[in-house]
Amino acid sequence: MAASCVAVLVMAASLLLLLLVLWKRWRRGRADWHVIIVVLGDVGRSPRMQYHALSFVKSGFSVTLMGFCNSRPYDELLQNNRIQIVSLTELPKLAVGPHIFQYGVKVVFQSVYLLWKLMCREPAAYIFLQVNVKPPGLPAIAVCWLVGCLCASKLVIDWHNYGYSIMGLVHGSSHPLVLLAKWYEKLCGRLSHLNLCVTNSMREDLAQNWGIKAVTVYDKPASFFKETPLGLQHRLFMKLSCTYSAFKACSEPLDPDTERSAFTERDPQSGVVTHLRERPALLVSSTSWTEDEDFSILLAALEKFEQLILDGESLPSLVCVITGKGPLKEYYRGLIGQKHFQHIQVCTPWLEAEDYPLLLGSADLGVCLHKSSSGLDLPMKVVDMFGCCLPVCAVNFQCLHELVKHDENGLVFEGPEELAAQLQMLFSAFPDPTGKLSQFRQNLRESEQLRWDESWKQTVLPLVMDT
Known part of the structure; x- marks a missing residue:
């Protein structure tokens, strides 16, 4: 009886998945200018992937950004109606059983959960995946590849680091789990349509040791990273001095109307801000x-x-x-x-x-x-x-x-x-x-550094459009 119930559930789940695939294929026409960006990490602490999302939008795409929402993303993302942020939940480990069993169960459930979240999204021309996090992030490569096959989406991997090397910090480089993760990354990394990476050294390593051809896309600062005018510095220091003593003035000014921080002061008459001597x-x-x-x-x-x-x-x-x-x-x-x-x-x-x-x-x-x-x-x-x-x-x-x-x-x-x-x-x-x-x-x-937007248009956009 139990076996029959399981068989029925498996068949029902398979039929549901098939219907979902057919439905997404039917809606394929809407996918050409839609990108799904997957961050198996904190979106707010993944500036590069936030920059990718904003650059895609500026180039005419709509974006679904999926990841853990533990920190606040940039306001520009939150205020853009062409970017939908989908919060993922990191499933907790079981509290019983051997460590390897707890770990395995978590990876399986995280993979099924990610598969379901991806299949429930609007169809996309590209699935853009960040790779640099330890499991349960590692199974994301296989899951995103599978969804790409089912929904005719092209998989783009942006290599920030190797997940197995991060695992090695905890378990050691010769641990069976680390070796398994390394084998998995090498195998599944070849399934993508396009690979990006953050340094020439990583590009060479991917080519020589992984058999993966990647394109170096250096991180570049966004336009809002620039020298702060002295007036804005003073406002920031005064704001921070309300909470942190390190920013408070060491001595009071003679004129009680003078604003003074640990670094700057503002003349009450002229409004001019100067550095303290x-x-x-x-x-x-x-x-x-x-x-x-x-x-x-x-x-x-x-x-x-x-x-x-x-x-x-x-x-x-x-x-x-x-x-x-x-x-x-x-x-x-x-x-x-x-x-x-x-x-x-x-x-x-x-x-x-x-x-x-x-x-x-x-x-x-x-x-x-x-x-x-x-x-x-x-x-x-x-x-x-x-x-x-x-x-x-x-x-x-x-x-x-x-x-x-x-x-x-x-x-x-x-x-x-x-x-x-x-x-x-x-x-x-x-x-x-x-x-x-x-x-x-x-x-x-x-040095007149190239900013992210200009760099992205010159490197990433042509690669994506030709993929």
């Missing part, structure tokens, strides 16, 4: 607070910088703002609290989306701790910093040279001692307009 230097680091971004490097460098000041070196005090959220944030906040810095203030806010580019455009120096699990992807946060003409000190890894040019637009370091020495050198005569920091900023201004 003895202002601290503003250092910004954006991090995901994960194992592949070792925050202890920055913390150790700040300790050495503090000691230099205590030893009498002519250096400014620092306000170090570390943005982002992630699993290790509270752990490191506890370590920061134990340091009792006298000349350094560390602030760890979660900024509103519109305030983040303003902060980067107001800062004096950026620090990047991104190392990459595969060594083949580049940090988007540095791209954003460069868009704001913000020089960067970045920890070195395999392909960083494709973005950061040492001693030209920033500096590359190996550990806390080297980073501390770089901070000492860059801030030794702060805010000297002829110093190394100003030279790096001027180099960035003169």
